[in-house]
Amino acid sequence: MANKNKNNEHQSKYSVTSLFAGCGGFDLGMRGAFKAIGVTYPQLPYELVWANDFNTKACKTYRKNLGDHIHHGDIREILKAPDKHHFPNSTDIVTGGFPCQSFSNSGKRLGFADPRGQLYLSMKEAVKRLKPKAFIAENVRGLLSHDEGKTFERICAEFARLGYHITWKLYKAVEYGIPQTRERVLVVGTRKDILPAFSHPGPAFYKAITAQQAIDDLTHVAWGDVDNHEWAKCKKNKGQGNTKLNPSAPAPTMRAEHHGNIEFHYAVDRRLSAREAARIQTFPDDFIFEDCTGDAYRQIGNAVPPVLAWHLAKEIARFLDAHEMRGTQ
Numbered sequence: 516m517a518n519k520n521k522n523n524e525h526q527s528k529y530s531v532t533s534l535f536a537g538c539g540g541f542d543l544g545m546r547g548a549f550k551a552i553g554v555t556y557p558q559l560p561y562e563l564v565w566a567n568d569f570n571t572k573a574c575k576t577y578r579k580n581l582g583d584h585i586h587h588g589d590i591r592e593i594l595k596a597p598d599k600h601h602f603p604n605s606t607d608i609v610t611g612g613f614p615c616q617s618f619s620n621s622g623k624r625l626g627f628a629d630p631r632g633q634l635y636l637s638m639k640e641a642v643k644r645l646k647p648k649a650f651i652a653e654n655v656r657g658l659l660s661h662d663e664g665k666t667f668e669r670i671c672a673e674f675a676r677l678g679y680h681i682t683w684k685l686y687k688a689v690e691y692g693i694p695q696t697r698e699r700v701l702v703v704g705t706r707k708d709i710l711p712a713f714s715h716p717g718p719a720f721y722k723a724i725t726a727q728q729a730i731d732d733l734t735h736v737a738w739g740d741v742d743n744h745e746w747a748k749c750k751k752n753k754g755q756g757n758t759k760l761n762p763s764a765p766a767p768t769m770r771a772e773h774h775g776n777i778e779f780h781y782a783v784d785r786r787l788s789a790r791e792a793a794r795i796q797t798f799p800d801d802f803i804f805e806d807c808t809g810d811a812y813r814q815i816g817n818a819v820p821p822v823l824a825w826h827l828a829k830e831i832a833r834f835l836d837a838h839e840m841r842g843t844q
Contacts (some may be wrong), residue, residue: 527841529832532603532645533566533609533636534590538576538804538814540796541610541653542566544824546581551797552729556825560832560841565603567593573814575805579661580791590637594644605844606645608831611638612819614655635670643677648710648840649831650674652702653819656685659700671702679704680712686823689765693820694729695795696766701827707812710838716830726781727762730791734782744790745808747775760787766795775809779807789815797822 533542543549548558566585568574569839574587586593586600613635635652642650652674658667671681681704703713738745738795751757756776760766767778769792777786787795789804789811797820805810835841 528560528562529607529648529835529841530564530603530605531608531610532564532606532641532647534609534641535613535634536566536568536573536577536585536610537570537612537817538573539566539581539585540798540818540821541612541651541824542577542581543628543714543798543802544810544819544821544826545608545610545828547825547828549615549799549802549821550809551690551799551822552694552724554721554822555658556822559825561608564606565601567600570814572806572810573817575798576803576814579805580802584680588813589618590634594637594640603645604645607646607648607835609638609642609645609650610653611641611650613638632702639677642679642704646706648706648835649677649825650704651714651831652704654700654702656700659685661735665698674702677704678707678722679752680707682713682715684699684715686827687718689723689821690720690824691820691826692720692724693795693822694724694726694765695768695820696765699819699822699823703827703831705834709840710835710841711832714832716826717835719826723765724759726766726795727793729766730787731762733781733788733794734780741790743793743804743811744788746786746788747777747808747812749775749786751779769796769816771813774795774834775812777812790815796820803823 531545536542542563545561547556549556555760556779563584567590569589571587574585578587673822675681683702686699688695705713736744756778759779760781762781781787789808794820796815804814
């Protein structure tokens, strides 16, 4: 009887294979059951069965907070020896935020000339092998304009040739309960033989949450009195990340590569702490980032805000349920 119940429980959830998972922002959103900036985000019907990232420290954070199903390594090498890394034979959903530096407006925009710009091919190969009901790909806004739009058009066309309807949307984080001006492209593919195209959800919040609403209670908390409440001590200089937050507006995008130049607090003479940056990214306070503050900043900046992932994942679950996809192959 116990095995039967376990099977029923498994069939009641959609299995998720997560590529380029980082510290787990997207996966936390898929799972749900967390609280961010005073709002509780209920559990969603997904089971995280396998995840991967190349960054050792991000994997360490993921393992601490989300589970041992994270596998460290180069996905290209893992796909060459899948059994060695327990790569699944099938899955309901594939997710992946393939590296974005090659397409970012703040980078050199080398595109496919940069080896990182070709990592979408690994996600494409995973989708080809696993034949999921749906996949979700995430990237920076700059991907839309790279090479006059030809890069994005090519990537979408290649996924479509695997037998998937492709829809996409440029999501504005502030419209989904995130106190940050972040914008990200989210692409959803649905299998043509069993599903129609997916329609992306509209805004969930119509009044932006400000930086002050997100982090004000941490303003005078001492260094280290809260997990990850430690900050870079770099002096003010030229370049990004050397302005004070506006307490009455959402924060700017929390970046991964800032070399300690994260923005200054609006009320006290210091830079944002890693915990404050995590709040702005909508990580719950019990999500602990491993290693030093610089590593924490990097993991936070690279992540998809869990709340954004939750809103999209909720709509995808509703979409799949409407087409009676639970428990099917």
